[in-house]
Amino acid sequence: MSTFTADPQFKLYAICCSILSVQMLLLGGLTAAKRAKNMKHLNPEDTSVAFKGTTLVGDTEPPDVARIQRAHRNLLESLPLFFALGLIYVLAGGSPLGAQICFGAFTGARVLHSIVYINALQPWRTITYAIGTFALVGLVVQILLTVLA
Amino acid sequence: MSTFTADPQFKLYAICCSILSVQMLLLGGLTAAKRAKNMKHLNPEDTSVAFKGTTLVGDTEPPDVARIQRAHRNLLESLPLFFALGLIYVLAGGSPLGAQICFGAFTGARVLHSIVYINALQPWRTITYAIGTFALVGLVVQILLTVLA
Amino acid sequence: MSTFTADPQFKLYAICCSILSVQMLLLGGLTAAKRAKNMKHLNPEDTSVAFKGTTLVGDTEPPDVARIQRAHRNLLESLPLFFALGLIYVLAGGSPLGAQICFGAFTGARVLHSIVYINALQPWRTITYAIGTFALVGLVVQILLTVLA
Numbered sequence: 001m002s003t004f005t006a007d008p009q010f011k012l013y014a015i016c017c018s019i020l021s022v023q024m025l026l027l028g029g030l031t032a033a034k035r036a037k038n039m040k041h042l043n044p045e046d047t048s049v050a051f052k053g054t055t056l057v058g059d060t061e062p063p064d065v066a067r068i069q070r071a072h073r074n075l076l077e078s079l080p081l082f083f084a085l086g087l088i089y090v091l092a093g094g095s096p097l098g099a100q101i102c103f104g105a106f107t108g109a110r111v112l113h114s115i116v117y118i119n120a121l122q123p124w125r126t127i128t129y130a131i132g133t134f135a136l137v138g139l140v141v142q143i144l145l146t147v148l149a
Numbered sequence: 150m151s152t153f154t155a156d157p158q159f160k161l162y163a164i165c166c167s168i169l170s171v172q173m174l175l176l177g178g179l180t181a182a183k184r185a186k187n188m189k190h191l192n193p194e195d196t197s198v199a200f201k202g203t204t205l206v207g208d209t210e211p212p213d214v215a216r217i218q219r220a221h222r223n224l225l226e227s228l229p230l231f232f233a234l235g236l237i238y239v240l241a242g243g244s245p246l247g248a249q250i251c252f253g254a255f256t257g258a259r260v261l262h263s264i265v266y267i268n269a270l271q272p273w274r275t276i277t278y279a280i281g282t283f284a285l286v287g288l289v290v291q292i293l294l295t296v297l298a
Numbered sequence: 299m300s301t302f303t304a305d306p307q308f309k310l311y312a313i314c315c316s317i318l319s320v321q322m323l324l325l326g327g328l329t330a331a332k333r334a335k336n337m338k339h340l341n342p343e344d345t346s347v348a349f350k351g352t353t354l355v356g357d358t359e360p361p362d363v364a365r366i367q368r369a370h371r372n373l374l375e376s377l378p379l380f381f382a383l384g385l386i387y388v389l390a391g392g393s394p395l396g397a398q399i400c401f402g403a404f405t406g407a408r409v410l411h412s413i414v415y416i417n418a419l420q421p422w423r424t425i426t427y428a429i430g431t432f433a434l435v436g437l438v439v440q441i442l443l444t445v446l447a
Contacts, residue, residue: 004241005241005295005296011296014293015297017233017234017237017292021230024226025282025285043219043269043274045274046271076226077374080229081319081322083229085315085319087236087385092302092303092308092312120343122343125341136319137323140320143315143316146303153389159389159390163386163442164442164445166386167383173375174434177431194418195420232381
């Protein structure tokens with residue numbers, strides 16, 4: 001057994017990354033599914049794999065597809081930060097409590113963010129976005145304190 | 150010599166990430182090259198570095214530039230997942246066979262995906278996208294089995 | 299004390315990732331702030347959190363918001379490559395000098411790139427972009443030399 005799987009913080013990081021990765025894949029799949037429901041396809045050559053009778057998306061996506069894409073892009077903008085900062089935190093030997101708070105808050109907030117974004121629920125979208133951002137800032141602060149100590 | 154370079158799974162991960170990173174950089178460069186070929190530039194201030202006589206892109210990119218951008222964005226959406234899940238898999242001490250199958254399938258499928266996307270080849274685009282996604286799901290499943298065991 | 303925080307290359311990587319992560323968060327916040335200054339909001343439901351009297355963005359963002367978004371997206375396209383390649387370099391036991399040059403050049407160039415992009419300064423945008431790309435290619439070359447040796 002490797003030393004990393006014995007580290008509870010690494011375990012938590014691995015589980016959070018797994019959840020967030022599946023969420024990214026689901027949002028990508030949802031975009032394609034919604035587009036098909038709107039009888040649209042993205043590329044001229046897609047007529048061979050799309051349902052018959054769909055038309056090309058053109059310059060603007062249908063509103064519900066565009067909404068999922070905004071949720072998708074928003075997640076894409078914060079996910080690489082968590083992937084990098086979370087692992088640096090684990091490898092730097094950050095405290096278990098800090099990992100539980102920041103990893104848990106980020107993952108929970110970002111899963112909820114996608115759900116409330118797609119369902120157009122404010123102020124929840126802003127609140128979950130803020131929690132995700134605070135969790136990342138919390139990781140940065142703890143990493144710098146550990147590394148510069 | 151560090152312990153990681155002696156780990157065949159880490160070596161494979163490093164090689165796959167190198168290939169995919171170069172591919173990302175090439176797609177970025179290809180976008181700029183195609184734009185120049187279309188006599189377009191992206192920002193008003195680019196007249197100082199663009200060929201003389203180019204015009205501003207405006208709201209919509211030329212179709213062949215937009216196609217490369219879609220291929221680029223599609224890669225950008227899946228690459229961070231592989232970077233994170235691949236390294237977690239290596240650090241968690243996942244099986245060599247699982248690494249060879251998932252790392253190899255993802256890298257091969259995503260390199261081909263960009264090529265068939267730019268050349269508008271269906272159903273190959275859908276097939277290579279699906280293989281890349283299955284490889285990521287395979288990593289998630291193996292990570293969770295290892296970590297939760 | 300874990301072994302990683304005793305590794306100067308890991309320390310440098312952690313500091314660079316922290317700086318670049320904060321920069322990503324700032325660019326995201328700047329987009330929202332500029333949109334508010336233009337009296338625009340992105341989603342119909344945002345009237346509950348936006349200043350009164352703002353109107354929906356629609357298909358095209360105001361030019362200064364679109365500019366920040368291009369700077370943001372440009373950073374997003376290169377950041378995951380640095381996060382992955384930088385850590386692989388550290389774990390593979392790359393040379394201290396290579397880390398100082400490539401990590402330092404990438405971080406400095408990308409911070410400057412966002413600033414000169416937002417202020418529309420050419421040829422500086424092209425120069426800083428090129429330096430960032432060379433730093434990534436430098437990491438790929440050194441990783442492959444180490445791993446394939």
